[in-house]
Amino acid sequence: MATIDRDVAARVVLQQCVHAKLQVRPHDENSHAEWVEIKRGMVVYVCFFKGSTKDLIPKIVSSLLNVKLSESDSGKHVSITELPGDVLIVPQATLGGRSKGRCMQYHSNAGKEQGMELYGLLIAQCQKELESHPQWSESGAALLYGTYGNRQVLKLDTNGPYTHLLEF
């Protein structure tokens, strides 16, 4: 068994990709939908819980960018900054769900305002930290992200999603 015995303030699911495309604005009467795209890199699905604070963000950023969650061409495990690869951050409130009977409930999720603030901070601090790694910033790799509160219409192409869960 894996013993888990602590409060969780944020939950992150990570998948590696060779290409991913995310809708950041749905189409309307006047214009087409808008999308962002990444090439090889990491998709970061994130959900904040009630009680999570901005003090948490540096720890999340450090884990996302430094833990060896990616696989190099030679099969070696490396961090996304070492790969170096793109990063796509996707807000994913459903990750906070808990089943009760046949229903999923989201009572532990952070409120919209708090969630949006933390999400913005996560993106800003990821960008800053990524740019401080010359190996990443000089590679032409990019950080992109979804629109908080939107439906996250996503297309994902992988060479093995290599799915990980991190909780903070």
Next chain:
Amino acid sequence: MATIDRDVAARVVLQQCVHAKLQVRPHDENSHAEWVEIKRGMVVYVCFFKGSTKDLIPKIVSSLLNVKLSESDSGKHVSITELPGDVLIVPQATLGGRSKGRCMQYHSNAGKEQGMELYGLLIAQCQKELESHPQWSESGAALLYGTYGNRQVLKLDTNGPYTHLLEF
């Protein structure tokens, strides 16, 4: 905070899709790679931990097939049998990872033999249970699955992955 205070014997991540394609045999000198495909439905990434037993399987199957993890055309939350939609089961040992420093460790994962047995039982019991739902079995929906131990090369098309985590 979401308080989590129990042992985990299996971890499942669920994503909804409109189409998914999974490699079940890589190419070799003599033949092309083999793939399975699903249309609209649910991708089930699963990882078993040490100490998990076959007694667990009915509970997992019941949750996967009865909890309202999907979204109907009208936006209503429904189970995969009510949708009705395809199911793609993907073994995903990386889900058992825990970060220690910069490395991911998989010490809690079930051994290969045990994992393979539980994976086979999960598929068999899912198939049996799905077929017992007339709404599902008469819809032409399908259950497909990846090859245990392989690299799970996956392509995923979603209208919002609607990612959920379930632990057992």
